[in-house]
Amino acid sequence: xxxxxxxxxxxxxxxxxxxxxxxxxxxxxxxxxxxxxxxxxxxxxxxxxxxxxxxxxxxxxxxxxxxxxxxxxxxxxxxxxxxxxxxxxxxxxxxxxxxxxxxxxxxxxxxxxxxxxxxxxxxxxxxxxxxxxxxxxxxxxxxxxxxxxxxxxxxxxxxxxxxxxxxxxxxxxxxxxxxxxxxxxxxxxxxxxxxxxxxxxxxxxxxxxxxxxxxxxxxxxxxxxxxxxxxxxxxxxxxxxxxxxxxxxxxxxxxxxxxxxxxxxxxxxxxxxxxxxxxxxxxxxxxxxxxxxxxxxxxxxxxxxxxxxxxxxxxxxxxxxxxxxxxxxxxxxxxxxxxxxxxxxxxxxxxxxxxxxxxxxxxxxxxxxxxxxxxxxxxxxxxxxxxxxxx
Amino acid sequence: xxxxxxxxxxxxxxxxxxxxxxxxxxxxxxxxxxxxxxxxxxxxxxxxxxxxxxxxxxxxxxxxxxxxxxxxxxxxxxxxxxxxxxxxxxxxxxxxxxxxxxxxxxxxxxxxxxxxxxxxxxxxxxxxxxxxxxxxxxxxxxxxxxxxxxxxxxxxxxxx
Numbered sequence: 001x002x003x004x005x006x007x008x009x010x011x012x013x014x015x016x017x018x019x020x021x022x023x024x025x026x027x028x029x030x031x032x033x034x035x036x037x038x039x040x041x042x043x044x045x046x047x048x049x050x051x052x053x054x055x056x057x058x059x060x061x062x063x064x065x066x067x068x069x070x071x072x073x074x075x076x077x078x079x080x081x082x083x084x085x086x087x088x089x090x091x092x093x094x095x096x097x098x099x100x101x102x103x104x105x106x107x108x109x110x111x112x113x114x115x116x117x118x119x120x121x122x123x124x125x126x127x128x129x130x131x132x133x134x135x136x137x138x139x140x141x142x143x144x145x146x147x148x149x150x151x152x153x154x155x156x157x158x159x160x161x162x163x164x165x166x167x168x169x170x171x172x173x174x175x176x177x178x179x180x181x182x183x184x185x186x187x188x189x190x191x192x193x194x195x196x197x198x199x200x201x202x203x204x205x206x207x208x209x210x211x212x213x214x215x216x217x218x219x220x221x222x223x224x225x226x227x228x229x230x231x232x233x234x235x236x237x238x239x240x241x242x243x244x245x246x247x248x249x250x251x252x253x254x255x256x257x258x259x260x261x262x263x264x265x266x267x268x269x270x271x272x273x274x275x276x277x278x279x280x281x282x283x284x285x286x287x288x289x290x291x292x293x294x295x296x297x298x299x300x301x302x303x304x305x306x307x308x309x310x311x312x313x314x315x316x317x318x319x320x321x322x323x324x325x326x327x328x329x330x331x332x333x334x335x336x337x338x339x340x341x342x343x344x345x346x347x348x349x350x351x352x353x354x355x356x357x358x359x360x361x362x363x364x365x366x367x368x369x370x371x372x373x374x375x376x377x378x379x380x381x382x383x384x385x386x387x388x389x390x391x
Numbered sequence: 392x393x394x395x396x397x398x399x400x401x402x403x404x405x406x407x408x409x410x411x412x413x414x415x416x417x418x419x420x421x422x423x424x425x426x427x428x429x430x431x432x433x434x435x436x437x438x439x440x441x442x443x444x445x446x447x448x449x450x451x452x453x454x455x456x457x458x459x460x461x462x463x464x465x466x467x468x469x470x471x472x473x474x475x476x477x478x479x480x481x482x483x484x485x486x487x488x489x490x491x492x493x494x495x496x497x498x499x500x501x502x503x504x505x506x507x508x509x510x511x512x513x514x515x516x517x518x519x520x521x522x523x524x525x526x527x528x529x530x531x532x533x534x535x536x537x538x539x540x541x542x543x544x545x546x547x548x549x550x551x
Contacts, residue, residue, distance in 0.1 A: 075401040084400055133401065140442030143405060143417040143429030148397050155400045256422065321437040375438075 009053040013042060017271045028138060030131045032333045033364045035271050036357055039278015046283055057276050064273030065338055066229045066243040067266035072129065072158060073247020074255045078199040081248065084155040091149065091311035092156030095329075098307050100125040102299035106292065112349040115171045119343040122164055123356050124300050128333025129154040131364060135328055135371045146312040146321040150328050153311060161335060162191065162245070165238040168339065172346035173236065187237045191245065194228070198249035205249045209258075218261045221250075240338060270334070277337050277357065280344055285354040293358035300363060301370070304329040320378045327374035331367030336360050407431075426450040478533065479541040480511075481548055485528040488551035495522030503543030505536025 016038055024031035041047045050057075085092075103124030107117035132154060136142055166187035173183070197205065209220040225246045232242025250258055308326025317325070340356030395407045399419070407417040407429075415431035417439065424447040429439040445453060483490060489497055500506055510517045510524065511531035517524065526532075532548070534541045 080398070080400050083398075129401070140427075140429075140439060142399065142402065142419045142427055143407075143431070143439040143442060145437035148399055148405075151400045151402065317437050318435065320435060 006052045006056070009050055010056065013038075013050070013053065013057070013275065014268075014271075017275065021271075029368060030128075030134070030331065030333060030364050031271070032128070032131070032274055032337075033361045035274035036278045036337070036361060039275040040281060040283045040286075040357070041278075042275065043279035044282055050279070054279065057272055057279065060269050060272035061276035061341075062239070062273075063226070064266075064269035064271070064276075065240050065341070066226060067262060068270050068273070068334055068338070069240040070225045070229075070243040070247040071259060071262060071266050073244040074250060074259050076155060076158070076248060077251040077255075078195075078202065078248055081155060081159055082199075084152050085159060088149075088152035088156050088311075091153060091307075091314060092160070094310055095153055095157065095307045096125060096160060098303040099300065102296055102303060106296055110292070110349075110351075112352070116343065116348045116352055118168055118171055119339055119348060119352065120355075122161075122168060122339040123332075123336045123359065124296060124303075126157050126161065126332065126335040126339070127154060127304065127329045128331045128335065128364065128367075129158060131331035131333050131368060132328050135331065135368050138368075139371065141324065141328065144321060144324065146308075146315065146317045146325040146328075149311050149315045149317070150308070150325050153307070153329065157335075158244075162241050165241045165339075165342070166191065166236065168342060169238040170236055172342060172348070183236045186235050190232060190235050190237045191241065194232075194242065194245040194249070198245055202249045202251060205246075206252070206254050209250070210254055214257070214261055217257060221258045221262065222265070238342070273341075274334075274337065277341050277344075277353075280341075281353050281357050285351065286358055289351055289355040290358055293355055293362060296355075296359050297362040297366070300332070300359070301330055301366075319382065320375065323374050323378045324371070327367075327371040330363060330370055332360050332363040405429075428453070475537070476535055477538050477541050478535050479545070481532045481534060481545050483526055483528050483530045483532065483548060487528060487548055489526050489548060490528040492526060493522060494520055494524040494526060497526075497544075497547060499534075499544050499547060502547060503536065503540045505534050505540030505544050507532050507544070508535050509533040 017035060020034040020038055021031045024034050042050045100121035101124075103120035103122070104117045106124075107113075107120040112120070132150065136147060136150070141147055167184065170183040170187065205224075209217065209224060211217045211220065225243050228246050229239035229242040233239040247255075305323070305326035308324075308329050309322040312322040312325040336356060337360055340353055340360075343356075344353040393409050395409075397405045397407070399405055403420045403422045405417055405419045407415055409415050414433065415436050417427075417429035417431065419427035419429060419442075421427070426445045426447075426449075428443045428445060428450075430441040432438045432440045494507060494510075497507075507520065508518065509532075510520050510526070511533070512527070512529070532544075534544045536544070
């Protein structure tokens with residue numbers, strides 16, 4: 001059939017992503033919104049619709065989600081997660097309630113039903129830990145007093161995702177109350193089993209995959225991760241969560257090597273995933289939802305600023321730091337798209353995909369810019385305020 | 392001195408030192424081995440004004456200089472205290488009149504004004520030897536005193 005053009009299409013897509021990545025570096029913004037835009041251009045109704053390589057891209061996108069979550073799990077050790085859960089639970093719950101609310105409310109007001117409301121809550125809730133970590137590093141904020149607070153919130157959100165994704169998967173599968181309870185029980189049992197292995201027997205897993213050869217290590221780690229992800233999906237837990245938990249099970253020098261080996265693969269397949277999400281979205285569906293997306297983005301900015309303010313104040317940080325904490329939490333990115341991808345695949349409201357894409361496009365670009373502007377603005381305000389008192 | 396240690400989940404740890412004058416300096420230790428040297432604002436202790444990224448090698452070099460600066464200062468201080476004093480190392484030659492006799496027998500301090508502060512024997516250092524310390528041929532004697540004094544000890548040890 002069209003088999004002779006598949007390499008040409010794939011090569012062109014990946015090359016285009018590389019050029020977009022270079023552009024994002026040039027303006028030091030996140031490449032995620034650009035990848036999404038590329039997907040929009042390549043999809044049905046776009047400027048350059050693809051014909052033959054969509055099957056490969058769809059399989060690549062699944063691996064992309066698995067690798068995104070796996071490398072995220074690698075960042076954390078199990079004791080770190082448990083410690084964070086204990087220390088930052090109050091701030092984490094404020095974060096969850098304040099930021100899920102706009103999405104849930106929007107879905108209910110638009111009459112999309114309770115399942116879409118759960119998905120929309122997740123889409124407005126999660127901060128992109130990837131973009132935020134980069135913003136913190138780029139702006140030299142890592143040493144600031146509010147930074148541990150921000151990072152703990154990110155860890156808490158990622159943990160919430162491990163609980164939320166299986167619930168969402170079950171709800172999207174359209175199971176009834178009874179079936180839903182059974183699915184949830186299986187999901188909870190699977191997560192507990194994997195977490196137990198990660199916490200108690202992480203060293204056994206490490207001994208199993210450890211190897212002096214980078215090649216062997218790469219194949220073992222990738223194979224194990226995709227296998228566990230597949231089993232987790234079969235058990236209705238969502239492949240992403242399985243991969244996340246495998247990442248947590250690995251720690252120490254092995255995690256460091258695994259991260260170095262898998263980062264290039266993750267970068268490739270994650271980019272493919274963002275393109276795939278763009279592919280599924282018809283650009284003509286974007287303008288009708290832009291108004292709602294802008295309102296949601298505004299609500300998302302206010303709710304994250306409030307979260308950052310409250311969480312940093314609990315840690316005894318002064319005004320400038322509180323504003324910075326909120327601004328650092330603004331960017332949305334990979335997870336929001338992962339959630340929307342699940343919802344779109346399950347066939348919820350047709351407008352949910354374009355809405356999520358527009359929402360992420362706005363906040364992935366506006367978030368880092370707002371973070372850059374936050375500090376000077378607060379200083380200006382503080383100086384204005386103190387001036388009349390001193391002169 | 393007060394050092395605050397904070398965990399940065401997913402990144403590493405940070406250590407912040409507050410100096411006696413109230414300035415704050417921090418080190419962010421990344422798991423990758425990278426270090427950020429962070430200087431905080433004078434007025435706002437929450438805010439870092441400068442952040443310098445250092446590779447593992449560079450941070451080792453900086454640490455070494457921060458350490459050696461103190462040692463150099465210390466040595467300079469010693470030198471200032473002993474201006475006018477000379478340190479001399481003298482060997483008890485075979486056939487010396489004091490081979491097999493005690494340190495007290497030399498009466499070096501009364502006769503020359505210089506002190507024998509240490510004796511080196513077979514790789515061992517005997518500091519502040521007592522008057523009943525037995526000297527032997529091959530011992531290396533460390534003498535501190537004026538130039539004339541240490542010279543006096545040298546003659547005394549060879550000629551008696």
